[in-house]
Amino acid sequence: MITGTPLRGSVFNESLVFAGQLLTKWRRAPVVPIQSVLFPTFLLITYYLLVGKSVLNITGTDSLYGLVPTCAIAGAFSGALAAGLAMSLERDSGLLSQLWALPVHRASALIGRMLAEAIRTLASTAVILIVGIGLGLRFHGNVVSLLLFLLVPVLVVIVFSLMVIAVAVRAKDGTVLIWLALPAITAVFASSGSPPIESLPSWMWPLLRFQPMEPIVDSMRILSQGGFPASQLLIGLAWTTLGIVVISPLAIRGYRVAAESGGVQG
Amino acid sequence: MSAVVALTERTVRATLRSDLPLAIVAPVGNLIAFNFLLSGVIDTGGMSYAQYVLPVIVIQAVFLGALTTVERAATDQRTEFGKRLGTMPISTVSPLMARMLYCLMRGALSLLAALAVGYAFGFRISGGLGYVLAFTVLTLMFTLALSLAADAAGSSVATAAASQLFVAPQMLLVVLSTGLAPLDSFPDWVHPFVRDQPVSQVTEALRGFAGGHVVASNLIASVAWCAGLFLVFGTLAIRMQRRTE
Numbered sequence: 001m002i003t004g005t006p007l008r009g010s011v012f013n014e015s016l017v018f019a020g021q022l023l024t025k026w027r028r029a030p031v032v033p034i035q036s037v038l039f040p041t042f043l044l045i046t047y048y049l050l051v052g053k054s055v056l057n058i059t060g061t062d063s064l065y066g067l068v069p070t071c072a073i074a075g076a077f078s079g080a081l082a083a084g085l086a087m088s089l090e091r092d093s094g095l096l097s098q099l100w101a102l103p104v105h106r107a108s109a110l111i112g113r114m115l116a117e118a119i120r121t122l123a124s125t126a127v128i129l130i131v132g133i134g135l136g137l138r139f140h141g142n143v144v145s146l147l148l149f150l151l152v153p154v155l156v157v158i159v160f161s162l163m164v165i166a167v168a169v170r171a172k173d174g175t176v177l178i179w180l181a182l183p184a185i186t187a188v189f190a191s192s193g194s195p196p197i198e199s200l201p202s203w204m205w206p207l208l209r210f211q212p213m214e215p216i217v218d219s220m221r222i223l224s225q226g227g228f229p230a231s232q233l234l235i236g237l238a239w240t241t242l243g244i245v246v247i248s249p250l251a252i253r254g255y256r257v258a259a260e261s262g263g264v265q266g
Numbered sequence: 267m268s269a270v271v272a273l274t275e276r277t278v279r280a281t282l283r284s285d286l287p288l289a290i291v292a293p294v295g296n297l298i299a300f301n302f303l304l305s306g307v308i309d310t311g312g313m314s315y316a317q318y319v320l321p322v323i324v325i326q327a328v329f330l331g332a333l334t335t336v337e338r339a340a341t342d343q344r345t346e347f348g349k350r351l352g353t354m355p356i357s358t359v360s361p362l363m364a365r366m367l368y369c370l371m372r373g374a375l376s377l378l379a380a381l382a383v384g385y386a387f388g389f390r391i392s393g394g395l396g397y398v399l400a401f402t403v404l405t406l407m408f409t410l411a412l413s414l415a416a417d418a419a420g421s422s423v424a425t426a427a428a429s430q431l432f433v434a435p436q437m438l439l440v441v442l443s444t445g446l447a448p449l450d451s452f453p454d455w456v457h458p459f460v461r462d463q464p465v466s467q468v469t470e471a472l473r474g475f476a477g478g479h480v481v482a483s484n485l486i487a488s489v490a491w492c493a494g495l496f497l498v499f500g501t502l503a504i505r506m507q508r509r510t511e
Contacts (some may be wrong), residue, residue: 043441047441050452051308054451199305
């Protein structure tokens, strides 16, 4: 019998396997889908009931065009946080170490996780858009606009997931992730998608324009109204690229340290 | 009793760098966020939005505390420490009492933080010391009732992500209440729910205490909700402790 080095698949194929494993896990223990679909759907309906009437009186336009993008991104974030909570448990149980010891590319586990997050976000954004349409939103854009509308939250969630990984693999417990959640979800709501800009104090306008979530939410709002937000998309892309460049090394290093630690129980 | 004190101290030590700072930061952050995001959108008549919204900020902080209570109860039930407590010569309800004592401390801390930042935004309790006391007592009553509900949920589910169960009801009760906006802001068909649910009743009573003129029906409904939650979930929470003996 001839034994040689085991055949290795491509990084992409291995990442797909890891992504599939995560998606299966989420399907069986649906905390992450609940957080990424049920939470933002609930948020959209309740928040629309809260401010819908008032915003219509102030601006004359339906607040759904801002609320649907806001809730889609908030849902993507909360799903990533739920996945992060599970990750610290995986570290403690030694699962990360077991995956690290497999004869696969080192990057595939992390890429697979990002891929799973992207698929989950795509699905949850689609669900939230459907709920929004049910509440009265009319998507005026074409197929390209729709595709971009669904892909923008995916881009954002990759950065946020890296941030969650960087924190979760180092955190002693899940409470630390709440510290990450509060500013992130506040930033989403403190964009033009939620309150009409004219209802805010004028000194806040520059702050609002320069925070990272503003171009993201604004681009989705414009896409749903039938426009093409070239500048917003470019600024959003610049923010996400910067995020990936800054946070990736922290996430990768943290993941490696956690995986090599062997877990609390072994 | 010493077991309760020791277990409470253990929880306080464990949360000094995580949950307790959050108990202060969350109401402060929420008040700032809601005050800026909604004050220009929601019409509260002659009352400033900070004066109007502060009671629900306190209640929301209580709900956030309940989320961490779910997690704590589930952890105590799931881990070796929980099993070890069951073999010790202490009352089976001691861990529950310790968790509730911690929740009351956390609730008081959140209330103080909310009132402090509220004061900076113009919130005032104008009725005098009696009303301040009533405001505090009702808040802590609701904290205890909600914490018992959270504890019962956490003890029964006992999974790592037990707190997620509490997110949807919390959101439903806080957002669809007269805590964030007057009843007229909501569509007509949702008025009965918004008007009669516990968060609306408690926030209206707290707002009454702050203004120095509480409506009797509001106060009775608030106390009834607290007592009802206390009885139902208190019984359940105690039963959950006994079940794991």
